[in-house]
Amino acid sequence: MLSKLNKFFSSIKLAIILFILIAAISIIGTVIDQGDTLAQYKIIYGDTVFHILYWLGFLNIYSSWYFIGLAVLLILTMITASANKLPKVIKNIIEPYTSFDNALKKNSYKAKYTTIQSSKSPSEILNIAEKTFAKKFGKPVLKNLDGNAGKNAVHNKNSSGNFLFFSKNSIFRISPNIAHFGVIVVLTGVFLGVALGYRSYTNIKVGQTVQHSYLLKNNNPVLLPFKIKLDNYATKYYKNGMPKAYISTLTIIKKHIAILTKSIRVNHPLTYDGITIYQASYGHYKPNAAQILVLNLKNKNKNNKRLIYAVPGKLYNSKISNIKFSFNFFKNPAKNQIPFYISIIKNNKTVTRPIVFQELPYRTKKGNMPLFFAKYNNNIAFVFAGIKTYYYSGVEITKNVDTYIVWIGSAILIFALFFSFFFNQKSLWIRVIPSEEKEKTNKIELLSVPNKKFASFYSMIDRLTEIFKKQI
Amino acid sequence: MIHMNASILDGSFYFTISLIMLIVSFIGYFIYIFTANKLVSTASFIVVAAAFALQTFAFIIRWRYSYQIGIYIPPLIDLYDSLVFFAYVILFGFILLKLFYNFNSLGFIMTFISICALGFATFYPLSTSAIEPYIIPALKSYWLLYHIISLFLAYGAFAAAFGIGILFLLKYNQLNVIKQNKNKKTDDKKNNLNAVKKIALIIFYPFTLLYKQFILLSPSIDILDEAIYKVVVFGFLFLSIGIVIGAAWADNAWGGYWSWDPKETWSLITWITYAVFIHARLTKGWNEKKMAWIAVIGFIVVICTYLGVDLLIPGLHSYISPGAAPIL
Numbered sequence A: 001m002l003s004k005l006n007k008f009f010s011s012i013k014l015a016i017i018l019f020i021l022i023a024a025i026s027i028i029g030t031v032i033d034q035g036d037t038l039a040q041y042k043i044i045y046g047d048t049v050f051h052i053l054y055w056l057g058f059l060n061i062y063s064s065w066y067f068i069g070l071a072v073l074l075i076l077t078m079i080t081a082s083a084n085k086l087p088k089v090i091k092n093i094i095e096p097y098t099s100f101d102n103a104l105k106k107n108s109y110k111a112k113y114t115t116i117q118s119s120k121s122p123s124e125i126l127n128i129a130e131k132t133f134a135k136k137f138g139k140p141v142l143k144n145l146d147g148n149a150g151k152n153a154v155h156n157k158n159s160s161g162n163f164l165f166f167s168k169n170s171i172f173r174i175s176p177n178i179a180h181f182g183v184i185v186v187l188t189g190v191f192l193g194v195a196l197g198y199r200s201y202t203n204i205k206v207g208q209t210v211q212h213s214y215l216l217k218n219n220n221p222v223l224l225p226f227k228i229k230l231d232n233y234a235t236k237y238y239k240n241g242m243p244k245a246y247i248s249t250l251t252i253i254k255k256h257i258a259i260l261t262k263s264i265r266v267n268h269p270l271t272y273d274g275i276t277i278y279q280a281s282y283g284h285y286k287p288n289a290a291q292i293l294v295l296n297l298k299n300k301n302k303n304n305k306r307l308i309y310a311v312p313g314k315l316y317n318s319k320i321s322n323i324k325f326s327f328n329f330f331k332n333p334a335k336n337q338i339p340f341y342i343s344i345i346k347n348n349k350t351v352t353r354p355i356v357f358q359e360l361p362y363r364t365k366k367g368n369m370p371l372f373f374a375k376y377n378n379n380i381a382f383v384f385a386g387i388k389t390y391y392y393s394g395v396e397i398t399k400n401v402d403t404y405i406v407w408i409g410s411a412i413l414i415f416a417l418f419f420s421f422f423f424n425q426k427s428l429w430i431r432v433i434p435s436e437e438k439e440k441t442n443k444i445e446l447l448s449v450p451n452k453k454f455a456s457f458y459s460m461i462d463r464l465t466e467i468f469k470k471q472i
Numbered sequence B: 001m002i003h004m005n006a007s008i009l010d011g012s013f014y015f016t017i018s019l020i021m022l023i024v025s026f027i028g029y030f031i032y033i034f035t036a037n038k039l040v041s042t043a044s045f046i047v048v049a050a051a052f053a054l055q056t057f058a059f060i061i062r063w064r065y066s067y068q069i070g071i072y073i074p075p076l077i078d079l080y081d082s083l084v085f086f087a088y089v090i091l092f093g094f095i096l097l098k099l100f101y102n103f104n105s106l107g108f109i110m111t112f113i114s115i116c117a118l119g120f121a122t123f124y125p126l127s128t129s130a131i132e133p134y135i136i137p138a139l140k141s142y143w144l145l146y147h148i149i150s151l152f153l154a155y156g157a158f159a160a161a162f163g164i165g166i167l168f169l170l171k172y173n174q175l176n177v178i179k180q181n182k183n184k185k186t187d188d189k190k191n192n193l194n195a196v197k198k199i200a201l202i203i204f205y206p207f208t209l210l211y212k213q214f215i216l217l218s219p220s221i222d223i224l225d226e227a228i229y230k231v232v233v234f235g236f237l238f239l240s241i242g243i244v245i246g247a248a249w250a251d252n253a254w255g256g257y258w259s260w261d262p263k264e265t266w267s268l269i270t271w272i273t274y275a276v277f278i279h280a281r282l283t284k285g286w287n288e289k290k291m292a293w294i295a296v297i298g299f300i301v302v303i304c305t306y307l308g309v310d311l312l313i314p315g316l317h318s319y320i321s322p323g324a325a326p327i328l
């Protein structure tokens, strides 16, 4: 029973099936948008389809039970497959040799076996062989040049006879196991991170302090261990108006004490207390307001002006001769016309004609923006000094737990892949069987075994064998 | 209206010239298949090498230009950049394969893929060679360079594996046909071909000749099989490195190493496809032919990841409209 289970879990066929299933499910996840709100899905798909998709788990497919289940199965198969192979691999590293005949029997499907005749003595032959094959196989692991030479050799023990045994790169046989170990480490880190950490976001208005953020996956609120105040938000622009940087200045507050203030921008987050805050988006939370400077032309005092942030269409009191006004945009402005105007309301009656602005020959000191000017009845004037935007900054707040496990696992995986791809084990037996009758030729047997069946391996062996033949 | 990227200033002119050179070498390789003339293949290879050198020069021009206008990041960020780089990497791979394996018959497939990428870069209206003097903030990172170079080395390798895979399948089929013909020789004498088949045979005779010539010129199946494997594992290694770098970068820029963004997901699917390839070799009953098929299908997955996701599904990685997404 247990061995059946073991066999089932360690089969590469199962691994391939799991791989294909995981890939197929991932494709579904790219076709159906993930992570929208339920309300959005209802609008996109209609009620019936929505319910079916919801029931199938397609709307949050990467956290569905079957996707996670497949990942867990994959880990299990990897662990059992690696564990099953490990004893053999380790034995191969510590003691790569079996006997010549054993090696031939076990590797008949990929081994190359050749025999040559030579009249040279066994030790001479093997000395030449060692020199010839050392180029590709390194130093022989086992060597018996003249152990039992001359006597009737016993061939079924690996310590007797005249032979050489080369085994190169046998230590790298363990690389696939290490690669699997790397994948297991990565997935462990991922699971730990999902279980213990979170990814959330929140929008903070300039000047506001928050202590909650909302999970990306379901919008549930998370209580942060500290408060975050947004001191300022600014977008920096290139000369042509493309955004260059989005910068939020944040203060971390713990128990009413400001702990630190730092600017964050994309690629430059802030980490405090295991929690990282990233710049993610920005926007404005109120309609843009016009900065209108209202001037009392009759009053020559210093206090003759007031700054009003006027949201288009809303009524404001100028506090001058009962005049109320609103700031508006033309719906269809003519070409070259300044597209905004002031409406005047006096004694609750609208003065019909809109008061159009004119451009002044001055510019603002800050930002070098043009100034616009509109006048009513010689006693009140309005200067348009730009638009004020009430920004909020969208930040992503994540608690990344054990991310370093993922990076360590990745590093292990990549190194192990490198070694398992480019360092292949290869071994070579060379045995000389002395002729029983004197003065006859000796028989040389060559048995080379690659770890992978590569055409280049066999052609390399052929080449070396040719060189070897010429020398003996 | 035909739009063409060919400006001396940003280097695209030289890429366009190299496109013409590649078309010439493609024709050369095509003739080579008909004639098996060594001279033609050598000449074609020299043209390919020259085109590669010209592209190297063009990249240097482009890189210098982007520094001159104040972007301190190599020009590898938009669709045009990525397509020409793809063409470049494929040529690089072909040159290596030609030097190591003497793969002349691969020339016509590899130059073809490279021509497609370069042609797309040059004529597709949404791919413009102009380098804007600004880049969106998220791309201002050196992770980007290593991320893209690793992935494109992988893509180039997978393209090569695709080409060799096709050679393999053609050759494999041809060998099977020859084997079957040998077995059938005796009862073939009855000659029960109908008229339509006969006419078809006559019409397609030059093509069958071409096909046979082609098969003769390509290396043996064993060598092809080994080359596919080696090229794929090279690609797999760099795909893994590229994905890990991308994850590290995302962690740095967006607060999570993995967001199941369509491009990320498709790169995982690509990775899985080639992981299946690597393991398939270890499974008894999966012969070399299946491996060649996975190499061919794998490249289709690569193209889905590389272009399909951009053109069909918007996401964090879109080349087409940088800055349009609400995410910075």
Ligand code: HEM
Pocket: A009, A010, A011, A012, A014, A015, A074, A075, A077, A078, A081, A082, A085, A173, A176, A179, A180, A183, A417, A420, B275, B278, B279, B282
């Ligand atoms: C998930 C990612 C995986 C990666 C990156 C991976 C990687 C590798 C690599 C590089 C090799 C060596 C291939 C070669 O020698 O040519 C290998 C072999 C192998 N893999 Fe995986 N593998 C993965 C998953 C799995 C799973 C789920 C199983 C479960 C059965 C598995 C079972 C095996 C076995 C049995 C071998 C043969 C080892 C040997 O011949 O010594 N692998 N794998």
